[in-house]
Structures are given as structure tokens and as C-alpha cells.
Amino acid sequence: MSETDRRTAILLIHCPDRRGIVAAISRFLSEHGGNIVDLDQHVDTEQGVFFLRAEWELRGFALPADGIAEAFRRELAEPFDMTWRLHFSDERPxxxxxxxxxxxxxxxxxxxxxxxxxxxxxxxxxxxxxxxxxxxxxxxxxxxxxxxxxxxxxxxxxxxxxxxxxxxxxxxxxxxxxxxxxxxxxxxxxxxxxxxxxxxxxxxxxxxxxxxxxxxxxxxxxxxxxxxxxxxxxxxxxxxxxxxxxxxxxxxxxxxxxxxxxxxxxxxxxxxxxxxxxxxxxxxxxxxx
Amino acid sequence: MSETDRRTAILLIHCPDRRGIVAAISRFLSEHGGNIVDLDQHVDTEQGVFFLRAEWELRGFALPADGIAEAFRRELAEPFDMTWRLHFSDERPxxxxxxxxxxxxxxxxxxxxxxxxxxxxxxxxxxxxxxxxxxxxxxxxxxxxxxxxxxxxxxxxxxxxxxxxxxxxxxxxxxxxxxxxxxxxxxxxxxxxxxxxxxxxxxxxxxxxxxxxxxxxxxxxxxxxxxxxxxxxxxxxxxxxxxxxxxxxxxxxxxxxxxxxxxxxxxxxxxxxxxxxxxxxxxxxxxxx
Amino acid sequence: MSETDRRTAILLIHCPDRRGIVAAISRFLSEHGGNIVDLDQHVDTEQGVFFLRAEWELRGFALPADGIAEAFRRELAEPFDMTWRLHFSDERPxxxxxxxxxxxxxxxxxxxxxxxxxxxxxxxxxxxxxxxxxxxxxxxxxxxxxxxxxxxxxxxxxxxxxxxxxxxxxxxxxxxxxxxxxxxxxxxxxxxxxxxxxxxxxxxxxxxxxxxxxxxxxxxxxxxxxxxxxxxxxxxxxxxxxxxxxxxxxxxxxxxxxxxxxxxxxxxxxxxxxxxxxxxxxxxxxxxx
Amino acid sequence: MSETDRRTAILLIHCPDRRGIVAAISRFLSEHGGNIVDLDQHVDTEQGVFFLRAEWELRGFALPADGIAEAFRRELAEPFDMTWRLHFSDERPxxxxxxxxxxxxxxxxxxxxxxxxxxxxxxxxxxxxxxxxxxxxxxxxxxxxxxxxxxxxxxxxxxxxxxxxxxxxxxxxxxxxxxxxxxxxxxxxxxxxxxxxxxxxxxxxxxxxxxxxxxxxxxxxxxxxxxxxxxxxxxxxxxxxxxxxxxxxxxxxxxxxxxxxxxxxxxxxxxxxxxxxxxxxxxxxxxxx
CATH class of the missing domain: 3.40.50.170 (Formyl transferase, N-terminal domain)
Structure with a gap:
């Protein structure tokens, strides 16, 4: 598999906790054909905040890399009032x-x-x-x-x-x-x-x-x-x-x-x-x- | 809150890994109004096996406690070929x-x-x-x-x-x-x-x-x-x-x-x-x- | 071996550090026939203080248990300006x-x-x-x-x-x-x-x-x-x-x-x-x- | 203090355990005016073996560095049947x-x-x-x-x-x-x-x-x-x-x-x-x- 093929996208978010967030995010990823490499979430019940990190392969993902941010903002980040960052594994800080x-x-x-x-x-x-x-x-x-x-x-x-x-x-x-x-x-x-x-x-x-x-x-x-x-x-x-x-x-x-x-x-x-x-x-x- | 109100259901599963499992499970829980207390999943990529533990409150959950197993079997366990156990927090082994x-x-x-x-x-x-x-x-x-x-x-x-x-x-x-x-x-x-x-x-x-x-x-x-x-x-x-x-x-x-x-x-x-x-x-x- | 035979004496001391302390203490113990079970010393060079813990068997020791304190005081504690405690292993606090x-x-x-x-x-x-x-x-x-x-x-x-x-x-x-x-x-x-x-x-x-x-x-x-x-x-x-x-x-x-x-x-x-x-x-x- | 002044000798020994070893070694060091920097001993009671590491300053020590081994052999190593090594802190392996x-x-x-x-x-x-x-x-x-x-x-x-x-x-x-x-x-x-x-x-x-x-x-x-x-x-x-x-x-x-x-x-x-x-x-x- 080439380096390009192994490229992943990484999403880090937090937002007010409410029912259905995991369902919405995992549906977003699976509907676009994303193969999840890693998914980790945490709810701070005391503060009512939901945290998530998701990493998925870009190969086979229906959205182009430069279209993910816009789609995510529209479909998830705004409805759920998310603070979020999107990274790609081939960025080299x-x-x-x-x-x-x-x-x-x-x-x-x-x-x-x-x-x-x-x-x-x-x-x-x-x-x-x-x-x-x-x-x-x-x-x-x-x-x-x-x-x-x-x-x-x-x-x-x-x-x-x-x-x-x-x-x-x-x-x-x-x-x-x-x-x-x-x-x-x-x-x-x-x-x-x-x-x-x-x-x-x-x-x-x-x-x-x-x-x-x-x-x-x-x-x-x-x-x-x-x-x-x-x-x-x-x-x-x-x-x-x-x-x-x-x-x-x-x-x-x-x-x-x-x-x-x-x-x-x-x-x-x-x-x-x-x-x-x-x-x-x-x-x-x-x-x- | 009474003890009854705090009762939770705990689901432990493993099954062959494939896309959409998390989405399906989290949709099952959110559609029935389950408030997830804890959700933890793991994919053994080497063996291609998906593992999950979910715990959610029974209060407000649309399915009665004794109806969960049957619904879960039909909607999820059989389609995804899951090995699974369902527990309730008030069981006292x-x-x-x-x-x-x-x-x-x-x-x-x-x-x-x-x-x-x-x-x-x-x-x-x-x-x-x-x-x-x-x-x-x-x-x-x-x-x-x-x-x-x-x-x-x-x-x-x-x-x-x-x-x-x-x-x-x-x-x-x-x-x-x-x-x-x-x-x-x-x-x-x-x-x-x-x-x-x-x-x-x-x-x-x-x-x-x-x-x-x-x-x-x-x-x-x-x-x-x-x-x-x-x-x-x-x-x-x-x-x-x-x-x-x-x-x-x-x-x-x-x-x-x-x-x-x-x-x-x-x-x-x-x-x-x-x-x-x-x-x-x-x-x-x-x-x- | 009976319990009495295994009785040990334990000495804990600290004093101003100077040459010859270990030699003096170990000579005191060996000259009276003491079999040392444990000997641990430490010098705090910064503060110039010598610390020691010694444990030895009473069986075969030339001094009677109730004579050790007096002999130790005279021969060692006073000459070396020691602060010290003597214990016996069969004390039960x-x-x-x-x-x-x-x-x-x-x-x-x-x-x-x-x-x-x-x-x-x-x-x-x-x-x-x-x-x-x-x-x-x-x-x-x-x-x-x-x-x-x-x-x-x-x-x-x-x-x-x-x-x-x-x-x-x-x-x-x-x-x-x-x-x-x-x-x-x-x-x-x-x-x-x-x-x-x-x-x-x-x-x-x-x-x-x-x-x-x-x-x-x-x-x-x-x-x-x-x-x-x-x-x-x-x-x-x-x-x-x-x-x-x-x-x-x-x-x-x-x-x-x-x-x-x-x-x-x-x-x-x-x-x-x-x-x-x-x-x-x-x-x-x-x-x- | 110059480097030469801080030079130390290090002695590592083991020998059959018996009464008086610590007394003999510490007397050897103190009689020649050695300022002990570190002294650590251990007795393996099960095997009846005595172990010791001593480190002392060469400054003020009555024996010249190249005379220590011979004196130690004669006065201590042979009488006590010791296996031993002598090192100096300024050796650079x-x-x-x-x-x-x-x-x-x-x-x-x-x-x-x-x-x-x-x-x-x-x-x-x-x-x-x-x-x-x-x-x-x-x-x-x-x-x-x-x-x-x-x-x-x-x-x-x-x-x-x-x-x-x-x-x-x-x-x-x-x-x-x-x-x-x-x-x-x-x-x-x-x-x-x-x-x-x-x-x-x-x-x-x-x-x-x-x-x-x-x-x-x-x-x-x-x-x-x-x-x-x-x-x-x-x-x-x-x-x-x-x-x-x-x-x-x-x-x-x-x-x-x-x-x-x-x-x-x-x-x-x-x-x-x-x-x-x-x-x-x-x-x-x-x-x-």
C-alpha cells in the first residue's frame, strides 16, 4: 500500500453533551464509506461536555480531503455546536x-x-x-x-x-x-x-x-x-x-x-x-x- | 434519584469487524432514547475483530429491560454475527x-x-x-x-x-x-x-x-x-x-x-x-x- | 532454635559525622561476640550527620540484654555524642x-x-x-x-x-x-x-x-x-x-x-x-x- | 578542591561470612585516616557470603594509591579469604x-x-x-x-x-x-x-x-x-x-x-x-x- 493510500483524517471535537452525538458522527463516517481506524470518546458528566477523537482512512472515503471540513461543519459541527479541529496524517508539523x-x-x-x-x-x-x-x-x-x-x-x-x-x-x-x-x-x-x-x-x-x-x-x-x-x-x-x-x-x-x-x-x-x-x-x- | 432510576444496562459484544457497526449500535441506543453512560470500543485490526462495551441508563429507555435482549438480537446481533452478553447494574453476582x-x-x-x-x-x-x-x-x-x-x-x-x-x-x-x-x-x-x-x-x-x-x-x-x-x-x-x-x-x-x-x-x-x-x-x- | 535464641537487639543512632564511627561500633559488637544480622549506615555529607541501624543476635553476645544500654552509653554514645535508641525484637508495641x-x-x-x-x-x-x-x-x-x-x-x-x-x-x-x-x-x-x-x-x-x-x-x-x-x-x-x-x-x-x-x-x-x-x-x- | 583532591578509591569484595569483617575493614580504613564517602555491605545469610563496597577519599589517606592493594591483600584479603577488586575514581574505562x-x-x-x-x-x-x-x-x-x-x-x-x-x-x-x-x-x-x-x-x-x-x-x-x-x-x-x-x-x-x-x-x-x-x-x- 502506498503512503497516499494510508493517509488518514483525524477529527478532534468537544461540544455540549446530548443524546445521539456518537450516532450522528459514526453515521457521517460510515455513510461516506470511512473505515474507522480509531474512535475514542469521553463524556465529562460533571461539566456536561462530550469529547471525541476519530481517525479514519481517506482511501475509499466518498468526500475529497479538502471537502471534509465543509461537509462536517454543515452536517455536524453547527447543529451540535462543536469546537473542532481536522488534521491529516501526512501533515508534518x-x-x-x-x-x-x-x-x-x-x-x-x-x-x-x-x-x-x-x-x-x-x-x-x-x-x-x-x-x-x-x-x-x-x-x-x-x-x-x-x-x-x-x-x-x-x-x-x-x-x-x-x-x-x-x-x-x-x-x-x-x-x-x-x-x-x-x-x-x-x-x-x-x-x-x-x-x-x-x-x-x-x-x-x-x-x-x-x-x-x-x-x-x-x-x-x-x-x-x-x-x-x-x-x-x-x-x-x-x-x-x-x-x-x-x-x-x-x-x-x-x-x-x-x-x-x-x-x-x-x-x-x-x-x-x-x-x-x-x-x-x-x-x-x-x-x- | 432512587436506585431504580439509576439502573443501567451493560452490553458486551465482539463480532467480525466491518464498517458501520458503531453507527448501528449507537443508532439503536439513541433511537430508543438511551442515555449512554459509557461507551468503549476496540478493533483488533490484526484479527479483524470488533469489541464494544456500552452502558446506558434504563430510565427513559423506550424498551423495557426484559425486552432489550430480544430487540438487540433481532436488530443487531444476528445481522452483525455478534457474540454478546447483556447485564444489568442491579444484578448482584x-x-x-x-x-x-x-x-x-x-x-x-x-x-x-x-x-x-x-x-x-x-x-x-x-x-x-x-x-x-x-x-x-x-x-x-x-x-x-x-x-x-x-x-x-x-x-x-x-x-x-x-x-x-x-x-x-x-x-x-x-x-x-x-x-x-x-x-x-x-x-x-x-x-x-x-x-x-x-x-x-x-x-x-x-x-x-x-x-x-x-x-x-x-x-x-x-x-x-x-x-x-x-x-x-x-x-x-x-x-x-x-x-x-x-x-x-x-x-x-x-x-x-x-x-x-x-x-x-x-x-x-x-x-x-x-x-x-x-x-x-x-x-x-x-x-x- | 527457640524464640529466645532468635532474639535480636536493634540500635538506631545519629551523631555528628567523624572518622572511625563505623570502626568503633563494629568493634564494640564484634568484641562482645555479636553476630550482626543487619547493618545499615548513612552519612548526610551536607549536614555532617552520621546515621546507623544495627541489628545483632543476643545469643552468644557477651553482654546481658539489660547491660547493653549502659555499656553502649559509656563506650560509644558519650564519646561520639550520639542520639540513640535501643530496642529488642521481642518487644511488642x-x-x-x-x-x-x-x-x-x-x-x-x-x-x-x-x-x-x-x-x-x-x-x-x-x-x-x-x-x-x-x-x-x-x-x-x-x-x-x-x-x-x-x-x-x-x-x-x-x-x-x-x-x-x-x-x-x-x-x-x-x-x-x-x-x-x-x-x-x-x-x-x-x-x-x-x-x-x-x-x-x-x-x-x-x-x-x-x-x-x-x-x-x-x-x-x-x-x-x-x-x-x-x-x-x-x-x-x-x-x-x-x-x-x-x-x-x-x-x-x-x-x-x-x-x-x-x-x-x-x-x-x-x-x-x-x-x-x-x-x-x-x-x-x-x-x- | 582540585580533581586530584577528590580522587577516591573503591573496594568491592566478597568472602565467606564471619564475625568481625566489618570491624576489620573499617579499622583498616580509619587507622590509615581514610574518610569514607560510601560504605555498603550485605550478608547473604542463606549462602553465608559477605559482600561489601567501600569508597573513601585518597586525600589524607596514609597509604599511597599504589600501595593500597598490597597492604589490603596482606592485612585483610588473605586472612579473610576475600575475592576483591580495587578501583580509583579517576580511571576512565x-x-x-x-x-x-x-x-x-x-x-x-x-x-x-x-x-x-x-x-x-x-x-x-x-x-x-x-x-x-x-x-x-x-x-x-x-x-x-x-x-x-x-x-x-x-x-x-x-x-x-x-x-x-x-x-x-x-x-x-x-x-x-x-x-x-x-x-x-x-x-x-x-x-x-x-x-x-x-x-x-x-x-x-x-x-x-x-x-x-x-x-x-x-x-x-x-x-x-x-x-x-x-x-x-x-x-x-x-x-x-x-x-x-x-x-x-x-x-x-x-x-x-x-x-x-x-x-x-x-x-x-x-x-x-x-x-x-x-x-x-x-x-x-x-x-x-
């Missing part, structure tokens, strides 16, 4: 990486990109330090060193925005980027900036979480990947994971053990985002996994 | 427990029954030893001591079968029951006997798994709950869990750490079974959780 | 349980006591509600219903203290006891009250942690057992554990999944305490496990 | 990587080497395929493509051995190298070849473990890193880890989820080996972590 001095998350993302696990293009790395330039060079990616000071921050963010535009970036990953982005910057990229925080949020938000965890004497540490919002470390959580520690572990041990968590959790979150498996509603994610 | 000398799984199941977590009746405990009689008495449950020897085994199994019939038992749980049931006995109770094995199957099947795990020097031990089939420790797995061990752990430590796994994994498996969330197909389970 | 309405942790502790896993006596259960009286009765344990209101709180705590004294209680376990103890009460029982909090502390301290976790949209929930101090939910952590949740889990699901964590984490913490494996230093625990 | 077509473990090890997490030199990569040459080139490492067929296997192993000698390799890591080494080759490198097997051993040893795990319907998959011995997949286990899977996971999903386990478990095992924290006794490891 363009991803930028922001980093500082720590290389582990950067290396991990680049390796997953090289092995084909992450179906993205990575044309751009931005850093407020110059240390990771050799890593970018090693993988043939453009690297921009944009140091940030309180005075230059606004100007640097404009440069960053220009770069994201120039490189036609779809979403950005903060791979242990140790700068806080401004509200303006964040608002321009809603649900399109993914961060990794080195704690089990909401515990130990803010700076130096491993020191704080050590001080508190916790027996488990974690890492959290989330979409960035204006509230620091408080955006919708995509993925978390943890590992055990003991009184024997110094802060340096927590840092070492935490690195594995950070790169793993960030990689999973980016993968879920790229696979169009995440949906945000009122600061929480629905992860169709 | 009757569960028997088989035990030997170890009390922890027995205590755990009885506590979950008493606190209402397990919506079952437990009228009967059978054991090949007499040690656990006081536990049964403490919870007011009939206890039968049926010792098993190679000579008496066939006779004892007839007694066990009679007891299960007399007490109108729906399914049995082997809570560390250290006897191997005969093929005849097992065949009479397909997917209705749940066992806990004290290893991460398929590793360390058979006797003395903690000794074998210690001897092999594994760094993680586990427990496995499965439906009992004629092949020893080889039935469809419902649930598994693991915990870390080190070179410091003696066999006695593995036994102690393993107890927590055993009772937890068994309890989860029984809960899934009672909630009608398990479906067996070709020696594997689909667990709609 | 007397444990009280405080509970409210939820039965799962109570049942779990009682089962572990009955099966011999917890080497304690449990003569006393205190509750601010009467619902769990039948559970206490089932296990033959005295049960006191002491309702608490803001007005009666001080008086009730005096009654509780009298009961703990009358029953010669060594330590108390708060098994989902939903009352906050006063600073006076807590100060009278330093490192002798063990609580289970139904969150991954320090996240979601205080009331309704499952609601807060659901609201925040975390992907993992936890439970934490700690020694009670005057700062609410901020005492030294003995044990924690976690489990994954998804957007599908309602608050009720978190409560259900959390129950297993709570009883398991609490049971492990109590076991560690009873085995004399915990040592508190500056609001953190050293757990010799 | 030379590590070769064997790989085939899969890049994830290779990338992961190289990233950990680049970031300084693994204190090794990696001068050599050997593969039976040519696909990973660009990865080696990217990191500036010599790459040898040595295809293996049944006919050429013996000859290729001689070439491999020559390369390991030429590059003065201390130990080798099989990073998903899909060839079985001969008994001769393995015997020449005892406890110096580390493999990653993509299952939770001893379950699913041999070929295609993910297919076997899927077929068996397990709810958890794992990965195992072990020292290579002549018995395939049966050498002493250094590290294992697991992750949950469901009926929704195809074989391809298991492969994807398993990759993260493989690289993480292998990296931990290599780190433990490099840190001199592993000791093998009768096909099991003692891991001083």
Missing part, C-alpha cells in the same frame, strides 16, 4: 526547540526525530546560552544564541517571534529552557508551547524543585509536561511520571534521576501532541491514548 | 472463595465486600485446610473444610460442584488456593474462575515462584490474576502488577512484598469482572477500564 | 487506631495484625463516629465513640489521652481519622503518631485532595504517610506511593483508586515503624529498608 | 558499542557520554549493518561494519576481538546488537559484556519477545539488562524495568513503548557498571545503589 545549558532533553528529542519516532521537522533551535551550539551543528539544525536580560527580554522575544515566523514553526518545545516567557508571547501561541517542569506538579512549582523536594524529604520525585499558559507551571498537564528516591539520594542524585524522567515525560508529551491525541478544555487535557 | 492457609487475599476480598466496593454476595468459602474457619466465622460466611488428597480429589470436586450449585454461585475466586483443579471442573466454569498467581506470568509459572525469582536474581517481582483454563497458569490475564526488589531481599522478603501485590491484583481483577469490564477472546482479555 | 467513617485502612491494618505481619498488640480503636463499631467488635477490640465538636474538642482530647494511658499505648495510627489534633496533643506524642494523607504531599495538603487533584488535571495521584507534627500535613514523610489516572477518572474514581494507595502506604509506614527501621532528623526520615 | 540497525539505544548512550553522565571513553562502534554509520560519524567515533553470516561468524569474531584489543577496550555494550556471540568470545570477556534484552526476563527470552508478549496478552512489558554469559539471555541481571500496556496496544505499540524501557534500563546498567556498583556472585548481581 514544524517544531522549534528552546534550550539553555542542559543537553539531555535536546539530545533525546533530536534522537527521536532522527529515528523517525517523532514525525516532525526540526529546523530551529533557540537558546539563551551558546553551549549547545555544537549539538545543533551535529544534527545540522540552525541555532540562534539569544541571551536574555531583564532589559533585553522584550526585544529578544520579538526576535524569537520573528524566527518562529521565518521558519514557519507550528509549535515550540521548551527543553529545559530556563527563562520565563512573557504573557504576550504565550498568548500568541495557545496550546502550542510545551514545557517540561522538573517536579511532580503542583508540588514544587517554580525554581529549584529538586532542592525543595530534597528539603521536604519526599520519597518520590517526578516530572511534568504541560502546555504553557500565563500562570507559571500551571498550564494543562499532558503527561507526568515519577521515580522513587530515598534518604541516600543527595540533591545531585535527584538531579541525575530526574533527568531520565524529564526527557521521557517531555518526549511522550511531544509525541502525543504530534499524534493529535491531546485536547485542552478549561486548563485540563483530554489525552486520547 | 454470588461469589465463592476458595482458599488454603494464607489469609491475606481472603481478608482483603472480605473487607472490600463489607465496605461495598465489591457489589457481590459472598455466601460460601471452601478450603482444603481448616485454619481459615475463624476468618469465615468472623464475617458470618459458611465455611467448608474439604481436604484434598490424590485419592479423594475427584470426590471432593463433586462436593465442591454441589456446594457451588446449592449456593447458586455465579463465579469463584481462588484466593491463594493451593490445589490444581481438574480439567472437568474448569470446563464447567468457563471464564468464571479467577485465580491469583504469585509471579509476573509467564515468568515463574508453577510452584514456588518466589524461590525461582530469588534464584534467578530478578530486580522486579509481580503477581498475575487470570481466568482459569485447563492449561496451568496460562489462562487469559486480567491484571498484573509488579514491585522492585534488590539483592537484599531474601525469599521471605519476596513473599512479604508479594502479598501486597497478590491481594491488590486479585482485588482489581475481581472488581473488573464484577463491573462487567472484561471480555475474553482467544485466551486474551479485553479490559474496558 | 501496643498500637491504637483512630478512625472516622471510612473502613478500608482499618480493615487492612487489622488483617495484617491478624496474619502476624504486624508484630503489635491492638487493644484500642477510637473514632469520632459510631459506624465502625461493628468492625472493632468483629476483631474483638475495644471501641470508643468520642464525637468531636469545636466546643468539646479539648475535653475529648483529654479523654483520648486517658485512654492511651489506660491501654498503655506506645503509638497511634490515624487511619483516615478526619479530625485535626491539637498542638498540645501532638507534642505529647512525638514521632509516635502516624497519619495517612490522601495525596502526594506536598501537593494537595489539607482538605479534599482528590477534588483538588481532579480540578488540576494531574495524570498521577498519590498517598503519603508521615509522622504527625504541629504543622498540618507537613511532618516527616515515611512512605509515599502513586498510581496513574486519566481524564476518564471522575473524582469518585480517584477516591476508589486512592483507597488502595492509602491502605498500602499506611501499612508500609506502620510496618517500618514497628520494625524499628525509621529515624527522624530535622523533619525528614531516614528509612533503613 | 574504554567502552565499545555493538549495534545493528536500531539507533535508539546507541543515541541514548552517546548523549549520556556527551553530557558527562557516563564517565567513559567511547572510541569504537561495531555493527553487522551499515545503517548506523552516520550516527557514529555525527559523534566522531570510529565505526566498523562487520557483516555476520553463519560462515563468516568465527572470522568476524576474531576481527572484533582484534578491534577490542587495538582500541584497548575495557568493556562492551550490546545496544540491541542482534547477533548471538559465541561461547569462546563470551568467555574471554567475563562480566565485561552488557546486553539489553527487550523483555522482562526470564519471560520471553529469545527472539521476538514483543510478539510473544502480545500473543500471551500480558498487561505489563519490560526490559532487562544483564551481563552476557554462555546461556542465552540467562546471565546475571543488572537492571529491569516495566511499563503497562493494554489490549489496545498492537505489537508496534509494544515496540514503541519498549524502546523507552530498553534505552533507560541499558543506560542505568551501564552507569552502575561504570560507577563500580555491581558485583556478580553465582549468576546474580549485588547492586550497591
Amino acid at each position: 514544524r517544531m522549534a526547540i528552546f534550550a539553555s545549558r542542559l543537553a539531555h532533553c535536546l539530545y533525546d528529542l533530536l534522537a527521536r526525530w532522527q529515528t523517525g519516532e517523532l514525525a516532525v521537522d526540526i529546523p530551529l533551535i533557540i537558546s539563551n546560552h551558546d553551549e549547545l551550539r555544537p549539538v545543533a551543528k551535529r544534527f545540522g539544525i540552525d541555532f540562534y544564541h539569544l541571551p536574555v536580560t531583564p532589559e533585553t527580554k522584550a526585544k529578544v522575544e520579538r526576535q524569537q517571534n520573528d524566527l518562529l515566523a521565518d521558519y514557519r514553526i507550528d509549535f515550540a518545545v521548551l527543553a529545559r529552557y530556563m527563562q520565563i516567557l512573557s504573557a504576550d508571547f504565550i498568548q500568541a501561541w495557545p496550546e502550542r508551547i510545551i514545557n517540561i517542569h522538573h517536579s511532580f506538579l503542583p508540588a514544587f512549582a517554580g525554581a529549584r524543585p529538586y532542592h525543595a523536594a530534597h528539603e521536604r524529604g519526599v520519597k518520590i520525585i517526578g516530572a511534568t509536561s504541560h502546555y504553557v499558559t500565563e500562570d507559571l507551571d500551571a498550564g494543562p498537564i499532558i503527561e507526568q511520571d515519577v521515580t522513587r528516591v530515598t534518604h541516600r539520594d543527595s540533591v545531585a542524585d535527584l538531579v541525575r534521576k530526574g533527568r531520565d524522567l524529564e526527557q521521557l515525560v517531555l518526549a511522550r508529551a511531544v509525541w502525543l501532541h504530534v499524534q493529535r491525541k491531546t485536547l485542552v478544555y478549561r486548563n485540563r487535557t483530554v489525552v486520547f491514548d | 454470588r461469589m465463592a472463595i476458595f482458599a488454603s492457609r494464607l489469609a491475606h487475599c481472603l481478608y482483603d476480598l472480605l473487607a472490600r465486600w463489607q465496605t461495598g466496593e465489591l457489589a457481590v454476595d459472598i455466601p460460601l468459602i471452601i478450603s482444603n485446610h481448616d485454619e481459615l474457619r475463624p476468618v469465615a466465622k468472623r464475617f458470618g460466611i459458611d465455611f467448608y473444610h474439604l481436604p484434598v488428597t490424590p485419592e479423594t480429589k475427584a470426590k471432593v470436586e463433586r462436593q465442591q460442584n454441589d456446594l457451588l450449585a446449592d449456593y447458586r454461585i455465579d463465579f469463584a475466586v481462588l484466593a491463594r488456593y493451593m490445589q490444581i483443579l481438574s480439567a472437568d471442573f474448569i470446563q464447567a466454569w468457563p471464564e468464571r474462575i479467577i485465580n491469583i498467581h504469585h509471579s509476573f506470568l509467564p515468568a515463574f509459572a508453577g510452584a514456588r515462584p518466589y524461590h525461582a525469582a530469588h534464584e534467578r536474581g530478578v530486580k522486579i517481582i509481580g503477581a498475575t490474576s487470570h481466568y482459569v483454563t485447563e492449561d496451568l497458569d496460562a489462562g487469559p490475564i486480567i491484571e498484573q502488577d509488579v514491585t522492585r526488589v534488590t539483592h537484599r531481599d531474601s525469599v521471605a522478603d519476596l513473599v512479604r512484598k508479594g502479598r501486597d501485590l497478590e491481594q491488590l491484583v486479585l482485588a482489581r481483577a475481581v472488581w473488573l469482572h464484577v463491573q462487567r469490564k472484561t471480555l475474553v477472546y482467544r485466551n486474551r482479555t479485553v479490559v474496558f477500564d | 501496643r498500637m491504637a487506631i483512630f478512625a472516622s467513617r471510612l473502613a478500608h485502612c482499618l480493615y487492612d491494618l487489622l488483617a495484617r495484625w491478624q496474619t502476624g505481619e504486624l508484630a503489635v498488640d491492638i487493644p484500642l480503636i477510637i473514632s469520632n463516629h459510631d459506624e465502625l463499631r461493628p468492625v472493632a467488635k468483629r476483631f474483638g477490640i475495644d471501641f470508643y465513640h468520642l464525637p468531636v465538636t469545636p466546643e468539646t474538642k479539648a475535653k475529648v482530647e483529654r479523654q483520648q489521652n486517658d485512654l492511651l494511658a489506660d491501654y498503655r499505648i506506645d503509638f497511634a495510627v490515624l487511619a483516615r481519622y478526619m479530625q485535626i489534633l491539637s498542638a498540645d496533643f501532638i507534642q505529647a506524642w512525638p514521632e509516635r503518631i502516624i497519619n495517612i494523607h490522601h495525596s502526594f504531599l506536598p501537593a494537595f495538603a489539607g482538605a479534599r485532595p482528590y477534588h483538588a487533584a481532579h480540578e488540576r488535571g494531574v495524570k498521577i495521584i498519590g498517598a503519603t504517610s508521615h509522622y504527625v507534627t504541629e504543622d498540618l500535613d507537613a511532618g516527616p514523610i515515611i512512605e509515599q506511593d502513586v498510581t496513574r489516572v486519566t481524564h476518564r477518572d471522575s473524582v469518585a474514581d480517584l477516591v476508589r483508586k486512592g483507597r488502595d494507595l492509602e491502605q498500602l502506604v499506611l501499612a508500609r509506614a506502620v510496618w517500618l515503624h514497628v520494625q524499628r527501621k525509621t529515624l527522624v532528623y530535622r523533619n525528614r526520615t531516614v528509612v533503613f529498608d | 574504554r567502552m565499545a558499542i555493538f549495534a545493528s540497525r536500531l539507533a535508539h539505544c546507541l543515541y541514548d548512550l552517546l548523549a549520556r557520554w556527551q553530557t558527562g553522565e557516563l564517565a567513559v571513553d567511547i572510541p569504537l562502534i561495531i555493527s553487522n549493518h551499515d545503517e548506523l554509520r552516520p550516527v557514529a560519524k555525527r559523534f566522531g567515533i570510529d565505526f566498523y561494519h562487520l557483516p555476520v553470516t553463519p560462515e563468516t561468524k568465527a572470522k568476524v569474531e576474531r576481527q572484533q576481538n582484534d578491534l577490542l584489543a587495538d582500541y584497548r577496550i575495557d568493556f562492551a555494550v550490546l545496544a540491541r546488537y542482534m547477533q548471538i556471540l559465541s561461547a569462546d568470545f563470551i568467555q574471554a570477556w567475563p562480566e565485561r559484556i552488557i546486553n539489553i534484552h527487550h523483555s522482562f526476563l526470564p519471560a520471553f527470552a529469545g527472539a521476538r519477545p514483543y510478539h510473544a508478549a502480545h500473543e500471551r496478552g500480558v498487561k505489563i512489558i519490560g526490559a532487562t539488562s544483564h551481563y552476557v554469559t554462555e546461556d542465552l539471555d540467562a546471565g546475571p541481571i543488572i537492571e529491569q524495568d516495566v511499563t503497562r500496556v493494554t489490549h489496545r496496544d498492537s505489537v508496534a505499540d509494544l515496540v514503541r513503548k519498549g524502546r523507552d524501557l530498553e534505552q533507560l534500563v541499558l543506560a542505568r546498567a551501564v552507569w552502575l557498571h561504570v560507577q563500580r556498583k555491581t558485583l556478580v556472585y553465582r549468576n546474580r548481581t549485588v547492586v550497591f545503589d
